[in-house]
Amino acid sequence: MIFLLLLSVFLRGASSSILSEDTPISFSFPSFAKDSCDNKTLICYGAIESSGALSITPGPPPNLPIRKVGRVLYGKPLSLQRSFIDTTITIKISRHQNYTDRAGDGMTFIFASDKNGPSAKGVGEYLGLQSSPDDNHIGIDINGIESNPVNSLLDVDLKSGRAIQVRIYYNPDFGQLSIYAAYSGETLVKVIEKPINLSDIIPTPVYVGFTAATGDFLESHEVINWTFNSFPVPPSLKEKNLVMPI
Numbered sequence: 644m645i646f647l648l649l650l651s652v653f654l655r656g657a658s659s660s661i662l663s664e665d666t667p668i669s670f671s672f673p674s675f676a677k678d679s680c681d682n683k684t685l686i687c688y689g690a691i692e693s694s695g696a697l698s699i700t701p702g703p704p705p706n707l708p709i710r711k712v713g714r715v716l717y718g719k720p721l722s723l724q725r726s727f728i729d730t731t732i733t734i735k736i737s738r739h740q741n742y743t744d745r746a747g748d749g750m751t752f753i754f755a756s757d758k759n760g761p762s763a764k765g766v767g768e769y770l771g772l773q774s775s776p777d778d779n780h781i782g783i784d785i786n787g788i789e790s791n792p793v794n795s796l797l798d799v800d801l802k803s804g805r806a807i808q809v810r811i812y813y814n815p816d817f818g819q820l821s822i823y824a825a826y827s828g829e830t831l832v833k834v835i836e837k838p839i840n841l842s843d844i845i846p847t848p849v850y851v852g853f854t855a856a857t858g859d860f861l862e863s864h865e866v867i868n869w870t871f872n873s874f875p876v877p878p879s880l881k882e883k884n885l886v887m888p889i
Contacts, residue, residue: 667874689713699855716852737804
């Protein structure tokens with residue numbers, strides 16, 4: 644079981660209207676409406692709304708799916724060059740009660756230049772890491788399946804079926820990407836901190852969202868809520884190369 648941040652650049656570019664990098668971008672889904680996937684608020688492939696949450700890899704009730712992949716993207720491409728990025732999601736990943744020692748491939752938060760993204764097979768390949776330290780970790784992948792860095796979670800079981808909050812924060816002045824995680828309602832703990840210049844990696848425009856895959860084992864992946872905020876580096880800071888406080 645894994646949760647990844649995948650920075651992925653594909654060949655085809657976004658073509659929809661772009662939310663500008665010159666203005667702050669903010670959206671929030673405290674829950675997900677039944678028509679979220681139908682009214683173009685979200686772009687859903689294989690995912691459905693279920694009881695106010697997004698089921699990324701739904702299976703026919705009462706069964707959990709196997710060999711399923713799904714993807715959900717925010718409906719508009721974003722321009723995030725030289726922007727502070729702060730996104731928080733609450734997820735729930737559950738195994739079948741008869742497979743407590745086995746789990747599926749996991750879940751990913753992605754930045755991708757194409758709303759169609761990789762093929763269904765490709766999603767599973769990205770998520771099925773072979774060189775991971777264990778099946779309970781968070782990692783950062785850049786255009787591939789090798790996580791760097793990757794850290795095991797000691798106090799959070801990703802496959803517990805409990806609600807887990809994950810925060811991803813990027814500071815362009817520090818050139819630093821941080822990921823935090825904790826069970827919902829508990830204090831977030833920093834899991835990963837990586838020096839990185841996202842302007843050199845993610846394209847403009849870019850889509851943000853989630854992918855998940857089950858592999859050969861029964862597993863469900865839900866997104867319970869999601870908030871996303873970004874704001875550009877103020878001109879005065881660009882000129883003086885000052886750092887914005889968190």
